[in-house]
Amino acid sequence: MQKPISRRQHGFTDYSYIPLALALPKLAGFQQDAPKAAMLTRVLASNILASSIFTRAEWGIIKKIPFKTHLVLDVAVGAFAASAPWLFGFAKNKAARNSFLLLGAFGLLAGTLSKPEELTRR
Numbered sequence: 625m626q627k628p629i630s631r632r633q634h635g636f637t638d639y640s641y642i643p644l645a646l647a648l649p650k651l652a653g654f655q656q657d658a659p660k661a662a663m664l665t666r667v668l669a670s671n672i673l674a675s676s677i678f679t680r681a682e683w684g685i686i687k688k689i690p691f692k693t694h695l696v697l698d699v700a701v702g703a704f705a706a707s708a709p710w711l712f713g714f715a716k717n718k719a720a721r722n723s724f725l726l727l728g729a730f731g732l733l734a735g736t737l738s739k740p741e742e743l744t745r746r
Contacts, residue, residue, distance in 0.1 A: 629738040631691055635683030637734040638676040638698075645669040645727055654720040660712050661720035668705055668727060672698075680743045692740045702731025
């Protein structure tokens with residue numbers, strides 16, 4: 625299968641995911657009535673930020689994690705986010721549930737549709 629997202633474009637998806645995840649509780653309106661879900665968006669954003677900072681890519685700062693490992697982490701975080709409403713008991717809150725399904729889809733798509741090309745060392 626042709627993977628349309630380059631490593632450079634993938635960095636944009638990661639650094640877009642972070643503010644999206646942080647803003648969703650307020651934007652979707654579940655900040656007050658689903659505090660566990662709101663806290664979990666911060667955990668997800670922190671996880672993506674940490675993995676991005678440490679990834680061996682143009683946009684990584686510390687460059688320790690291979691890009692292919694980063695993609696596996698994105699898929700795992702995406703699957704976790706999509707299942708979180710049921711794992712943490714906020715599936716009946718439509719705004720929180722749908723927000724986590726969005727975050728899960730975002731992670732799964734970014735992880736599976738990115739070209740797994742490692743950054744060459746100089």
